[in-house]
Amino acid sequence: MKKFIEGSMAVAEGVKICRPLVVSAYPITPQTHIVEHLSQMVADGDLDAQFINVESEFGAASVVLGAEASGARSFSATTSQGLLLMGEVLFNIAGMRLPVVITVANRSVSAPINIWNDHSDSMVIRDSGWIMLFAENNQEAHDMQIQAYKIAETPEISLPVMINMDGFILTHAYETVDTIGQEEADKFLPPYKPEIYLDVENPITMGPLEEPQWYMETRYRIQEAQMEAKPIIKRVAQEFKEQIGRYFGGLIDTYRIDGAETLLVAMGSAIGTIKDAIDELRDKGEKVGLLKIRCFRPFPNEEIIEVLKDVKNVAVLEKAVSLGASGIVADEIKGALYHTPYRPEISNFFLGLGGRDISKESIIEIYNETITKRQDNIFVDIHPDIVEQIKIR
Numbered sequence: 001m002k003k004f005i006e007g008s009m010a011v012a013e014g015v016k017i018c019r020p021l022v023v024s025a026y027p028i029t030p031q032t033h034i035v036e037h038l039s040q041m042v043a044d045g046d047l048d049a050q051f052i053n054v055e056s057e058f059g060a061a062s063v064v065l066g067a068e069a070s071g072a073r074s075f076s077a078t079t080s081q082g083l084l085l086m087g088e089v090l091f092n093i094a095g096m097r098l099p100v101v102i103t104v105a106n107r108s109v110s111a112p113i114n115i116w117n118d119h120s121d122s123m124v125i126r127d128s129g130w131i132m133l134f135a136e137n138n139q140e141a142h143d144m145q146i147q148a149y150k151i152a153e154t155p156e157i158s159l160p161v162m163i164n165m166d167g168f169i170l171t172h173a174y175e176t177v178d179t180i181g182q183e184e185a186d187k188f189l190p191p192y193k194p195e196i197y198l199d200v201e202n203p204i205t206m207g208p209l210e211e212p213q214w215y216m217e218t219r220y221r222i223q224e225a226q227m228e229a230k231p232i233i234k235r236v237a238q239e240f241k242e243q244i245g246r247y248f249g250g251l252i253d254t255y256r257i258d259g260a261e262t263l264l265v266a267m268g269s270a271i272g273t274i275k276d277a278i279d280e281l282r283d284k285g286e287k288v289g290l291l292k293i294r295c296f297r298p299f300p301n302e303e304i305i306e307v308l309k310d311v312k313n314v315a316v317l318e319k320a321v322s323l324g325a326s327g328i329v330a331d332e333i334k335g336a337l338y339h340t341p342y343r344p345e346i347s348n349f350f351l352g353l354g355g356r357d358i359s360k361e362s363i364i365e366i367y368n369e370t371i372t373k374r375q376d377n378i379f380v381d382i383h384p385d386i387v388e389q390i391k392i393r
Helices: 007-016 032-044 057-069 080-085 087-095 120-124 138-152 182-188 212-244 270-283 301-308 328-337 360-372 384-389
Strands: 002-006 022-025 050-053 074-078 101-106 131-134 161-166 174-178 252-255 262-266 288-293 295-297 313-318 345-350
Touching (some): 002 007, 050 057, 057 087, 074 080, 087 212, 101 138, 131 138, 138 161, 212 295, 288 301, 313 360, 328 345
Parallel strands (some): 022 050, 074 101, 262 288
Antiparallel strands (some): 002 174, 131 295
């Protein structure tokens, strides 16, 4: 059913049809509307679930860990400092192989305090063992919820999934979203029936102390599961296309790459603006296209190599920076290409930090700079006068 709704409501609608038994979250901007909608659904009897109020995001993550360990499909949502406060528990959830789904309304991290969008928060958690998906728009954010549970609950994977959507830009934007009906959802996503869960009749231990002779093998198995998740993510996307009729790509997606000599690489809501810029450049005869990374963990090395092998230039547009080092996504791409014979010129640009507007003109300027010279660690649209005014405190 087509609805003109806020992005947060689109997510809540997507979660509801997955029939979670436990929802727990702590309000924090710009995530709050997601769980507000879910709590209202529970109160109205539209969602048969326990909505558990907690005192912090650490508590919310702990609740869904315990619920999932008991065999209940669970959901939470958070952002920014809230996500970082969950950090310890997020590592535990992945280490215990619990298929929790969390939606993150991506937001910058303090200090200075800033409530607007970039990807600084989720990039901190990238090594925790969670599968990480990034939504381009609210339709994809809606569709990702049900796909995430199907991926996470695949027995041989059994890993948590983090769905990332840009805060405010998507969460608070109203768009027409084709929502999935409950009957369709039930056909696509079967009831959750874990093989291993806490049961007083058959007691087990989860998350025990592991000495050195066991711990390394545990991390190895999580790494294996991440790699084994790649074909599962692609398969679920294809099944979704066949059953629901929409397809956003599995691990990656591309736009106008035929004959392209330069590719722009990005994740999240900036994709729409980049497509507009590419259309304008293509109309002028420029050979440029887009590589959209939909799945950041596991990182789609093979798919990226296949797309980049015949291009001359690559511009990676990032909404987070590894301070003291370089571009996170750019370094991943360089690593993927290292053992191949392919050597495109890779430039990386930081833009949109703290919610700064990403304009079509900025994208075109990035393209022009990329084809003339290699650029490393370039902060786009920096104001030198403001930089000069900022003093060390």
